[in-house]
Amino acid sequence: MYRFESDFDRKLTILMIDDLNNRFGLGDQLVFSPHPSGLVRGVVKSKACTGEFFLLGAHVSAFQPTDQTGPLLFMSSKSVYQVGQPIRGGVPICFPWFGANKADSQAPGHGLARIRVWEIAKTERKGDTISVMLETTIDQLNLAYTLAFGTQLDLSLAITNVGDHARECEAALHTYFQLSDVREVRVFGLETLGYLDTLTHKTMPATGQAIRFTEETDRIYSGEVASIAIEDPGFARNIEIRPRNSRSTVVWNPWVAKSIRMPDFGDDEYLRMCCIETANVGLNRISLAVGQQQSIAVSISTRNHCE
Numbered sequence: 001m002y003r004f005e006s007d008f009d010r011k012l013t014i015l016m017i018d019d020l021n022n023r024f025g026l027g028d029q030l031v032f033s034p035h036p037s038g039l040v041r042g043v044v045k046s047k048a049c050t051g052e053f054f055l056l057g058a059h060v061s062a063f064q065p066t067d068q069t070g071p072l073l074f075m076s077s078k079s080v081y082q083v084g085q086p087i088r089g090g091v092p093i094c095f096p097w098f099g100a101n102k103a104d105s106q107a108p109g110h111g112l113a114r115i116r117v118w119e120i121a122k123t124e125r126k127g128d129t130i131s132v133m134l135e136t137t138i139d140q141l142n143l144a145y146t147l148a149f150g151t152q153l154d155l156s157l158a159i160t161n162v163g164d165h166a167r168e169c170e171a172a173l174h175t176y177f178q179l180s181d182v183r184e185v186r187v188f189g190l191e192t193l194g195y196l197d198t199l200t201h202k203t204m205p206a207t208g209q210a211i212r213f214t215e216e217t218d219r220i221y222s223g224e225v226a227s228i229a230i231e232d233p234g235f236a237r238n239i240e241i242r243p244r245n246s247r248s249t250v251v252w253n254p255w256v257a258k259s260i261r262m263p264d265f266g267d268d269e270y271l272r273m274c275c276i277e278t279a280n281v282g283l284n285r286i287s288l289a290v291g292q293q294q295s296i297a298v299s300i301s302t303r304n305h306c307e
């Protein structure tokens with residue numbers, strides 16, 4: 001049952017979806033349809049995987065390779081689906097700032113990219129991979145975001161300064177991963193990097209240890225890594241995250257008290273997720289000369305422990 005504000009909205013959405021399917025649908029492998037909230041989403045179903053994304057925020061909300069029995073991305077059952085508000089889970093894009101806006105405390109947290117509706121530029125099928133390019137321009141910074149749903153999920157965000165002066169910005173692919181139990185997982189790959197603890201505002205040295213979650217965790221690691229792995233014994237799988245052009249990695253779990261404080265997140269949902277965010281934020285923010293382009297990208301895949 002779809003929920004529309006008015007009959008006019010309903011007709012407009014259906015016309016828009018017909019138009020999207022005509023121009024960008026790829027048979028039954030990429031179909032646009034209304035989400036129960038009335039938001040427009042693209043649904044991917046190929047030999048390689050299933051997936052889903054919203055035009056709101058160019059938000060990837062689902063990805064599951066065909067050989068997996070469960071999703072790789074966590075979505076909150078309490079998420080709001082409304083233009084102007086972020087979707088909780090999947091992969092929100094934080095841009096052009098991360099966290100609170102330093103100059104304007106009223107500005108939305110994590111920027112504007114995740115709360116606005118993007119345009120589709122192109123869709124393409126290559127073998128069993130379905131690719132979608134979405135675009136938007138925020139304050140003279142053009143964003144071209146390519147989602148490739150195959151046996152792995154490849155996300156690549158190209159940022160181009162189309163304005164007339166040099167710019168700085170922050171960007172994060174704020175990925176929520178689905179876990180069996182956050183208390184049992186270990187995250188490998190960041191042990192040689194120092195980090196800023198966002199909770200204490202202290203800069204911490206490298207620990208030399210895999211990350212384990214035992215309390216609220218909110219860290220910004222600094223430095224490039226080729227690969228990060230989430231070892232999840234409960235699901236007998238590793239999730240592999242391969243960032244590119246990313247000089248920051250944010251690791252977040254809200255734990256008990258913050259989960260209760262967040263209205264769009266279930267009180268116990270912190271147990272089934274963690275965020276490992278491919279990012280360029282803070283001291284590692286992006287500088288762009290006029291006309292310059294930079295991209296940030298991540299590939300996400302999984303391997304079962306018995307393989």
Ligand code: BG6
Nearest residue numbers: 086109110174198218250252277
């Ligand atoms: C993380 C931040 O990236 O996002 C956390 O490090 C923040 O501090 C979290 O709480 C969620 O942010 P939001 O705006 O989606 O509630």
